[in-house]
Amino acid sequence: MRFILSLIMTLFLFIPVASAAEPLKLRLDNPLVEPMPFATPDFQPETAAANEYAVRIARVVASDLTGTGLFREIPPQAYISNVSSFASPVQYSDWRAVNAQALITGAVSVDAGGRLVVKFRLFDIFSGAEMGDGLQFAGSTDAWRRMAHKVSDAVYQRITGESGYFDxxxxxxxxxxxxxxxxxxxxxxxxxxxxxxxxxxxxxxxxxxxxxxxxxxxxxxxxxxxxxxxxxxxxxxxxxxxxxxxxxxxxxxxxxxxxxxxxxxxxxxxxxxxxxxxxxxxxxxxxxxxxxxxxxxxxxxxxxxxxxxxxxxxxxxxxxxxxxxxxxxxxxxxxxxxxxxxxxxxxxxxxxxxxxxxxxxxxxxxxxxxxxxxxxxxxxxxxxxxxxxxxxxxxxxxxxxxxxxxxxxxxxxxxxxxxxxxxxxxxxxxxxxxxxxx
Amino acid sequence: MTYLKKAALMLALLGAAACTNGDRFGNNGEGGAGGPGGANGGIESGTLDPATPQYFNQTVGNTINFAVDQSTLSPSAQSVLDGQAAWLMANTTYIAVIEGHADEQGTREYNLALGARRAAAVRDYLVSKGVAGSRMRTLTYGKERPLASCSTEECYAQNRRSVTIISAAGVS
Structure with missing residues (x-):
C-alpha cells in the first residue's frame, strides 16, 4: 500500500514540478510563507570514530532549521531512498516523492590529528540541482555542535539570502x-x-x-x-x-x-x-x-x-x-x-x-x-x-x-x-x- | 539608661533560662506565650534599649511604603521618618544605608532608577530634619529583593518601600 502510494505521488509530482520549478528561495519578508519541507538524513561517517557525530550533527542541523519556524523536517521514516555515500548522485525523484524541497547531505570524519571534519551539500530538489558548492568545516571534536550550527547557517543563508544566527x-x-x-x-x-x-x-x-x-x-x-x-x-x-x-x-x-x-x-x-x-x-x-x-x-x-x-x-x-x-x-x-x-x-x-x-x-x-x-x-x-x-x-x-x-x-x-x-x-x-x- | 540596660540583660537571661525549659514552654500547649514565663508579649517593646538598632527597627520603624510608581512621602511615611531623624540625631555613632525598592510591575532598569529615587527622597527628608548627609548613603535594589513574593497588589504595596539600615559608624 505504502509502495503504491509513493509511486503515484512520484508520477504525479515529477512532471509538472520539474518543468515549472524556480530556484529554491524563502522570502523572509512574506508573512504568509509556509514552512519549507527539507530532509537531513544522518550524515555519513567516513571513519569509525565519526559514527556518533554523524548522527548527532544531522539532528542539530534539523533542530536549528525547524526551530526557525521557516522549515519543516520530513521525518526519516518517510524517506524512499537513503543516502549511502556523500559523493553518490542524489535520486531527486525519490525526494520529490516525499515532498522534500531541500535535501542536506553530509559526511563526517576524524582525521589523523583527531580533528573533526564536517562536509555538507545542499540540493534544490524541485530544480534538480545542487545549491552552491559543498562546504567543509574542521575543528576539535568538542566543537561538534558549533560545526553543525555552521552547516545550518550556510543552509539558511543559501535559501533565504540572509545570514543565519545558529553559531x-x-x-x-x-x-x-x-x-x-x-x-x-x-x-x-x-x-x-x-x-x-x-x-x-x-x-x-x-x-x-x-x-x-x-x-x-x-x-x-x-x-x-x-x-x-x-x-x-x-x-x-x-x-x-x-x-x-x-x-x-x-x-x-x-x-x-x-x-x-x-x-x-x-x-x-x-x-x-x-x-x-x-x-x-x-x-x-x-x-x-x-x-x-x-x-x-x-x-x-x-x-x-x-x-x-x-x-x-x-x-x-x-x-x-x-x-x-x-x-x-x-x-x-x-x-x-x-x-x-x-x-x-x-x-x-x-x-x-x-x-x-x-x-x-x-x-x-x-x-x-x-x-x-x-x-x-x-x-x-x-x-x-x-x-x-x-x-x-x-x-x-x-x-x-x-x-x-x-x-x-x-x-x-x-x-x-x-x-x-x-x-x-x-x-x-x-x-x-x-x-x-x- | 543604665537601669534599662541592666533590665534588658536580666530579662535576656530569664529568656535564656526559659529556653532551657523548651519542652515545657514550647511543646505542651498549656504554657505558650502567656504561660508561667509570663508577659512575653510585653517584653520586646518594654525593655529594648532605645539606643540599639533593634529599637530603631522595631519601635521607630525602619520601613516606609510608596504609591505605585511614586517617590513622594505620605503623611504616615513622614511621621515614621520624623522618628528616624530623631533617633539618628540622638544616636550619633550610627550611620545609615537607605535602601529603595520597587515592586515587580516594571522593567529592571527603570525599577533600579525608581528605587534610587525613593531612597533619595527619604535621605533628603532626613537631611531636612537635621540628620547630617554624610552619615547616610542611598542604595537601590530595584525589584531584586521583594519583601513579599506574591503577585497581587497586597504584596506589591509591601514591596514598594524604603528600608533604613542602621550600623555602627566605622563598621560597614
Missing part, C-alpha cells in the same frame, strides 16, 4: 532560590540553550549582562561592593574589573557602542538617573542627558551615531532618540502605555522594546521613527528584548506570576510567529544575544 551564544542571568532572596549568576550558552557555562558565582547580585560587538567581553551590573556598579568581564578567562565611577554614585544599564571601546549607561547621583558615556581605555566620562527625569536603558544605533533610550520626562516612561554625543532628544513612542528597554536592531531598521499597557507586558518592535508599532507578545511579565545577529528573532525574559513565579527565556520572530521557550537548567533572565562566531 552564536547568549549571555544571561541564571537564577536559583526563593523570590525574596534570589541567587543570580552570569552564565553563557549556545543560542539554543546547550553548553551552559557559569561566569560568576552567586555571592552577590548580578544583572543584565551585555555582550561586546565581537562577543569577547561582557558588561554587567553587580553588587559586589553592596552597591550597584558596572563591571567589565573577559569571557575567555572570566577576569573582571569595575569601571571607575564618581564616588557615591550608582551605575547600571551598560551597553557597548558598535566600536567596542565606548560604553553608554545610567549613572545615579542624589537620586537622579541620567545617561553617560565612557571611553573604556581612558575612563573619561561624558554626560549625555541632564534632566530630573529617570533616563536609562540606552542602546546605540548600529552605525554608532545615535542612541535610543527611555525617559519619564513626559510623566511616563517613553522612548527617545538622541545623537551619540547627547543633545536634544526626539520622542518616538506615542501610543498608550509605558515603554522601556529599547534596543536598536543590528540591521538598523527597527527598535525592539518592552511595553506595559492594559495591565500586561509586551515585547514589540517599531520603526526608528516610531511608526508601525507591532506588539509581538502579551503576558504577565515579558521584558528585556535582545536581537539575533541577523535581526530576525528577538529573545527576551518571561516571568510567571505568584509566590513561585520565576523567569525563563523565550524567543519570537519579528513577524510575531514562532514563540519558543529556550530550555535552561535553572530559571533564567536578561539574555544578551552575541554575534555570529567566526
Amino acid at each position: 552564536s551564544r547568549v549571555v544571561f542571568v541564571s537564577e536559583t532560590g526563593p523570590k525574596e532572596n534570589r541567587a543570580k549568576r552570569l552564565a553563557i550558552m549556545d543560542y539554543d540553550g546547550a553548553n551552559i557555562q557559569y561566569l560568576t558565582d552567586s555571592s552577590s547580585i548580578v544583572l543584565a549582562p551585555r555582550f561586546s560587538p565581537t562577543g569577547d567581553r561582557v558588561l554587567y551590573t553587580g553588587y559586589e561592593t553592596g552597591f550597584p556598579r558596572i563591571y567589565l568581564l573577559d569571557v575567555s578567562n572570566v577576569g573582571r574589573r569595575a569601571l571607575a565611577m564618581p564616588e557615591g554614585t550608582m551605575s547600571f544599564a551598560p551597553r557597548f557602542a558598535p566600536d567596542g571601546r565606548t560604553v553608554v549607561f545610567s549613572l545615579t547621583t542624589g537620586g537622579n538617573t541620567d545617561i553617560y558615556r565612557m571611553d573604556l581605555n581612558s575612563g573619561s566620562l561624558s554626560r549625555l542627558t541632564n534632566s530630573p527625569a529617570i533616563e536609562t536603558a540606552p542602546s546605540f544605533s548600529p552605525d554608532g551615531s545615535q542612541i535610543v533610550f527611555e525617559s519619564d520626562r513626559s510623566g511616563t516612561q517613553q522612548l527617545y532618540i538622541m545623537s551619540a554625543n547627547g543633545g536634544e532628544p526626539q520622542r518616538i513612542s506615542f501610543e498608550d502605555g509605558r515603554y522601556g528597554t529599547p534596543v536598536w536592531s543590528p540591521r538598523g531598521d527597527l527598535i525592539a522594546f518592552t511595553k506595559q499597557a492594559g495591565g500586561r507586558f509586551h515585547i514589540g518592535v517599531m520603526n526608528v521613527d516610531g511608526s508601525r508599532e507591532r506588539l509581538l507578545t502579551s503576558n504577565f511579565l515579558d521584558e528585556g528584548p535582545t536581537w539575533s545577529p541577523n535581526g530576525r528573532v528577538i529573545m527576551f525574559t518571561r516571568e510567571t506570576q505568584g509566590v513561585n513565579g520565576a523567569p525563563s527565556l523565550y524567543s519570537v520572530d519579528i513577524s510575531g510567529r514562532n514563540l519558543r521557550s529556550i530550555r535552561t537548567d535553572n530559571a533564567a533572565s536578561d539574555p544578551s544575544w552575541g554575534p555570529l562566531q567566526p
Whole structure:
C-alpha cells in the first residue's frame, strides 16, 4: 500500500514540478510563507570514530532549521531512498516523492590529528540541482555542535539570502532560590540553550549582562561592593574589573557602542538617573542627558551615531532618540502605555522594546521613527528584548506570576510567529544575544 | 539608661533560662506565650534599649511604603521618618544605608532608577530634619529583593518601600 502510494505521488509530482520549478528561495519578508519541507538524513561517517557525530550533527542541523519556524523536517521514516555515500548522485525523484524541497547531505570524519571534519551539500530538489558548492568545516571534536550550527547557517543563508544566527551564544542571568532572596549568576550558552557555562558565582547580585560587538567581553551590573556598579568581564578567562565611577554614585544599564571601546549607561547621583558615556581605555566620562527625569536603558544605533533610550520626562516612561554625543532628544513612542528597554536592531531598521499597557507586558518592535508599532507578545511579565545577529528573532525574559513565579527565556520572530521557550537548567533572565562566531 | 540596660540583660537571661525549659514552654500547649514565663508579649517593646538598632527597627520603624510608581512621602511615611531623624540625631555613632525598592510591575532598569529615587527622597527628608548627609548613603535594589513574593497588589504595596539600615559608624 505504502509502495503504491509513493509511486503515484512520484508520477504525479515529477512532471509538472520539474518543468515549472524556480530556484529554491524563502522570502523572509512574506508573512504568509509556509514552512519549507527539507530532509537531513544522518550524515555519513567516513571513519569509525565519526559514527556518533554523524548522527548527532544531522539532528542539530534539523533542530536549528525547524526551530526557525521557516522549515519543516520530513521525518526519516518517510524517506524512499537513503543516502549511502556523500559523493553518490542524489535520486531527486525519490525526494520529490516525499515532498522534500531541500535535501542536506553530509559526511563526517576524524582525521589523523583527531580533528573533526564536517562536509555538507545542499540540493534544490524541485530544480534538480545542487545549491552552491559543498562546504567543509574542521575543528576539535568538542566543537561538534558549533560545526553543525555552521552547516545550518550556510543552509539558511543559501535559501533565504540572509545570514543565519545558529553559531552564536547568549549571555544571561541564571537564577536559583526563593523570590525574596534570589541567587543570580552570569552564565553563557549556545543560542539554543546547550553548553551552559557559569561566569560568576552567586555571592552577590548580578544583572543584565551585555555582550561586546565581537562577543569577547561582557558588561554587567553587580553588587559586589553592596552597591550597584558596572563591571567589565573577559569571557575567555572570566577576569573582571569595575569601571571607575564618581564616588557615591550608582551605575547600571551598560551597553557597548558598535566600536567596542565606548560604553553608554545610567549613572545615579542624589537620586537622579541620567545617561553617560565612557571611553573604556581612558575612563573619561561624558554626560549625555541632564534632566530630573529617570533616563536609562540606552542602546546605540548600529552605525554608532545615535542612541535610543527611555525617559519619564513626559510623566511616563517613553522612548527617545538622541545623537551619540547627547543633545536634544526626539520622542518616538506615542501610543498608550509605558515603554522601556529599547534596543536598536543590528540591521538598523527597527527598535525592539518592552511595553506595559492594559495591565500586561509586551515585547514589540517599531520603526526608528516610531511608526508601525507591532506588539509581538502579551503576558504577565515579558521584558528585556535582545536581537539575533541577523535581526530576525528577538529573545527576551518571561516571568510567571505568584509566590513561585520565576523567569525563563523565550524567543519570537519579528513577524510575531514562532514563540519558543529556550530550555535552561535553572530559571533564567536578561539574555544578551552575541554575534555570529567566526 | 543604665537601669534599662541592666533590665534588658536580666530579662535576656530569664529568656535564656526559659529556653532551657523548651519542652515545657514550647511543646505542651498549656504554657505558650502567656504561660508561667509570663508577659512575653510585653517584653520586646518594654525593655529594648532605645539606643540599639533593634529599637530603631522595631519601635521607630525602619520601613516606609510608596504609591505605585511614586517617590513622594505620605503623611504616615513622614511621621515614621520624623522618628528616624530623631533617633539618628540622638544616636550619633550610627550611620545609615537607605535602601529603595520597587515592586515587580516594571522593567529592571527603570525599577533600579525608581528605587534610587525613593531612597533619595527619604535621605533628603532626613537631611531636612537635621540628620547630617554624610552619615547616610542611598542604595537601590530595584525589584531584586521583594519583601513579599506574591503577585497581587497586597504584596506589591509591601514591596514598594524604603528600608533604613542602621550600623555602627566605622563598621560597614
